[in-house]
Amino acid sequence: MxxxxxxxxxxxxxxxxxxxxxxxxxxxxxxxxxxxxxxxxxxxxxxxxxxxxxxxxxxxxxxxxxxxxxxxxxxxxxxxxxxxxxxxxxxxxxxxxxxxxxxxxxxxxxxxxxxxxxxxxxxxxxxxxxxxxxxxxxxxxxxxxxxxxxxxxxxxxxxxxxxxxxxxxxxxxxxxxxxxxxxxxxxxxxKGCFGGTFASAPIEGGVIHSWSGAEATNAIPSESVCVLGVSVSELPVPRANADRVAVEALEDGSARIFAQGIGGHASLPEGTINAIALVVGYLREVAAARPELFAAQECAFLDLLACVHEDTAGRGLGIASESAAFGPLTCNAGTIEVVDGRILQTIDVRFPDSITADEMRMICNATAAQYGAEFCQGSVKEPxxxxxxxxxxxxxxxxxxxxxxxxxxxxxxxxxxxxxxxxxxxxxxxxxxxxxxxxxxxxxxxxxxxxxxxxxxxxxxxxxxxxxxxxxxxx
Missing domain, CATH: 3.40.630.10 (Zn peptidases)
Structure with a gap:
């Protein structure tokens, strides 16, 4: 010019x-x-x-x-x-x-x-x-x-x-x-975009009353709040990530678990910390110490969530993939809620041309079934x-x-x-x-x-x- x-x-x-x-x-x-x-x-x-x-x-x-x-x-x-x-x-x-x-x-x-x-x-x-x-x-x-x-x-x-x-x-x-x-x-x-929701089995007598994460599926949650219908006195002190997880009593006698992560965009997970994953980690500590507090369906779904939140590459779910043209797959589990007696966890996957949406759907279906849960595929956009x-x-x-x-x-x-x-x-x-x-x-x-x-x-x-x-x- x-x-x-x-x-x-x-x-x-x-x-x-x-x-x-x-x-x-x-x-x-x-x-x-x-x-x-x-x-x-x-x-x-x-x-x-x-x-x-x-x-x-x-x-x-x-x-x-x-x-x-x-x-x-x-x-x-x-x-x-x-x-x-x-x-x-x-x-x-x-x-x-x-x-x-x-x-x-x-x-x-x-x-x-x-x-x-x-x-x-x-x-x-x-x-x-x-x-x-x-x-x-x-x-x-x-x-x-x-x-x-x-x-x-x-x-x-x-x-x-x-x-x-x-x-x-x-x-x-x-x-x-x-x-x-x-x-x-x-x-x-x-990269392609693949979305879906893991839904727990219907929970009877559950202790997880509410749970929140990001407000959009394509956001990595910086904060997550989970309310349990038990007294704080029944819960152990957080061990892992104790500097990011806090447990406090609410006026109605229930317990509020608050996690502080580092938010970001679903496609750029490097340097972020998913706050939902922090809560999952603490709830599994509670389940290990006091398994009787949770319904069986909750324990099973927490184990599934541990797979979902294992990393941001999809390894825990078995969908990790990479290609020279597009780079590695990323997986974000951004929103979570309790609706009609079920816990719902979304995923937002950005995938290369080395794996297909059909392959991911079949893997997610099979993984969910192992824990008595279901997977519902959402939108798909090809690379x-x-x-x-x-x-x-x-x-x-x-x-x-x-x-x-x-x-x-x-x-x-x-x-x-x-x-x-x-x-x-x-x-x-x-x-x-x-x-x-x-x-x-x-x-x-x-x-x-x-x-x-x-x-x-x-x-x-x-x-x-x-x-x-x-x-x-x-x-």
Missing amino acids: RADVMESVDAYVDEVWEDVVADISTLVSHASVADASAAEPGAPFGRPVRAALDCALGIAERLGYQTGDDEGFVGYADIAGERAEHIATIAHVDVVPAGPGWATDPFAMERREGWLLGRGVIDDKGPAVLSLYAGAYLLRQGITPRYTFRALLGCDEEVGMSDVHHYLESHEQPLFLFTPDAEFPVCNAE FSVSADSPCVQALLNVYRQVTGRSAEPFSMGGGTYARNFASAVSFGPEDNSLELPAWAGTMHGPNEAVNEALLRDALKMYILALLRLNELDL
């Missing part, structure tokens, strides 16, 4: 940056957790998500886009090009629930020491705003792009991506799309990839190299993004997991979600340059 173009992009980013931060803050203020059960006409995922979508579309209109939406499923903002065929970005305005453990208000963005804190600052409201400002550079410079540019704004990425499925039923595929919803440099391959030799992929890699000065090759990941729903798409930043977080900052999907401002500034530069480069290609 010519030096004068780079200077122009740098000057633009400097000029608009305070507006970018302000718009991120406004968008973060919407507690936009998708809830299809609260659907209304024009708001298929509830009013809070619709409000966030309207906020983002308002930003786009102010920047000069032509905007519209697909019945509230997806919003779009267009910049007309010389040709009707379009290239696109897609980000999402829905977020995972705030969850416990925040030191700040998750929906009141805070700016601290070069970082932004708030739910969605990195996943994915911050990047959504960047995508709008990237296209607005073309308008500011009076550039008519070769291809029409469309910035898509999704509303159901965190739950099921039904938004983009609805959109693609009546809208053309872009020539190429990137989503700012992953790590730099370029992710051209995403997908785009060739690393694609001119579009290479264009994005070259932009990353130019801006950062780093070497770069495409990679695979366990996170599931919108990219897998399009014919030709990849994810392109803006995360950088090599950055060390301050002690008060957290990762996406966990408490105190934070993003580095300098990283976002570089990302905006890269998104502008990427649009310019893609318009030079014959697509």
Whole structure:
């Protein structure tokens, strides 16, 4: 890219940056957790998500886009090009629930020491705003792009991506799309997604009254609370993980077990500690010392949970697998609850092309049966990839190299993004997991979600340059 173009992009980013931060803050203020059960006409995922979508579309209109939406499923903002065929970005305005453990208000963005804190600052409201400002550079410079540019704004990425499925039923595929919803440099391959629920046998005379973990299956729980219908005096002192497990008496005479883990995203388990696993470990200590306290079905299910929580690679369940193209399988057991006399434990598996969903379903069914439990398979998404030799992929890699000065090759990941729903798409930043977080900052999907401002500034530069480069290609 010519030096004068780079200077122009740098000057633009400097000029608009305070507006970018302000718009991120406004968008973060919407507690936009998708809830299809609260659907209304024009708001298929509830009013809070619709409000966030309207906020983002308002930003786009102010920047000069032509905007519209697909019945509230997806919003779009267009910049007309010389040709009707379009290239696109897609980000999402829905977020995972705030969850416990925040030191700040998750929906009141805070700016601290070069970082932004708030739910969605990195996943994915911050990047959504960047995508709008990237296209607005073309308008500011009076550039008519070769291809029409469309910035898509999704509303159901965190739950099921039904938004983009609805959109693609009546809208053309872009020539190429990137989503700012992953790590730099370029992710051209995403592992498959496999979900399901282990259910204990019906429990008679059980002592486990309630149990909680994460609020979403794709989150690693930072906290877990289990209430037992016994007196604290009957329970042993925690041995393993005693610094993370606390037992206290409740007013009704029952016992509350609280575990403090380290949360994160299901696809990135390294460095996390699943709080449910900590409770499982303690309950098995109790069962070993006082087996008469538990119903037989509870003891059996605790043994099954020990297999589920043995590690994050699926070894305890017998589904561990790895391939050169996609890397290792990951397994997160994120949500747990007691419903109608049964304990329900979900799993969220990100799997490579070396194992199939049918194989995992059969293994999970067989494992559950060994403990008198059942397994119900949920959603499945197959692994997908785009060739690393694609001119579009290479264009994005070259932009990353130019801006950062780093070497770069495409990679695979366990996170599931919108990219897998399009014919030709990849994810392109803006995360950088090599950055060390301050002690008060957290990762996406966990408490105190934070993003580095300098990283976002570089990302905006890269998104502008990427649009310019893609318009030079014959697509």
